[in-house]
Amino acid sequence: MDFAYVSGDPALDLAGTVVSRRDMPLDGLATPSDLERWVAGCDGLPARVTADPATFESALSLREAAYRLALDRVLGRPFGPGSLKIVNDMAAGPAPSVRLSDAGLRMSGDLAAVLSHIARSAVVLLADPDARLKECGRAVCTRIYLDRSRGARRTWCGMDECGNRVKAAAYRARRRASSAGRAAHGSGA
16 A cells, blocks of 8 residues: 555544545554655655564554544544543653654654654644644545635645545536437437
8 A cells, every 4th residue: 555645634544544434444553664665755864763562552542542533522522531642642652753854854763752742743733723723525535635726725635645636526427417318419319
């Protein structure tokens, strides 16, 4: 599985590693090596971490807690206490090291530090009353994203995956309707 980093926040991108949660969930993090690949591909996180079974399970726990809290926020309901505890406990973990250079910011640390950083990111995001969190407008997509668009008019988590599919389906539906209308009109003459 290729990972999409389109949610606008590493905690939301981690939550987005499960695709189509309502219908046929597909988990992109089936093994610790999947998590290592996800971390390496996520901007701002260390390029190399090692995931042992215990830390891998912690990552999955954080992922699910972050998703539930983000969904609570989207739906305007109170945060679930179990999910709050998981995110807050992980946010209290070790911090990764950061260094500034002419090339930009470089983060280093083990997976526990990375998960702590992601949990802190979730805390900051979910505590911001002005953060516009939305669920993707594509029916089968359950990704939650941060809408930073002008006027908060973003509809899909990302154009490459969902936006293009929705637009292509709408185009095909218009073409079918147009063809059906021409056929009905032509047969009545």
